[in-house]
Amino acid sequence: MLCYYCGKDAQAICRFCGAALCKTDVRAARFVSGWASRSEFGSGAADYIVVNNAIWCGRCSVQTAYGTR
Numbered sequence: 001m002l003c004y005y006c007g008k009d010a011q012a013i014c015r016f017c018g019a020a021l022c023k024t025d026v027r028a029a030r031f032v033s034g035w036a037s038r039s040e041f042g043s044g045a046a047d048y049i050v051v052n053n054a055i056w057c058g059r060c061s062v063q064t065a066y067g068t069r
Helices: none
Strands: 027-033 049-056
Touching: none
Parallel strands: none
Antiparallel strands: 027 049
16 A cells, blocks of 8 residues: 555554555544443543544544534
8 A cells, every 4th residue: 555645655544534654644643532431441430542642644634523422
């Protein structure tokens, strides 16, 4: 697979838009994964999981969406 932006060999996939990325075009971003019930995590304290350094192309538009709980 080739990098979506420059055509070099891809090393990763953007977590947000799915673009293939080479080592030059890859970035990292914070990713918040879903909303879970408090009881699912056992401790009763977590509502979501945060993944730091998630693979990101740095070019797609990542926007926050707020829903009702």
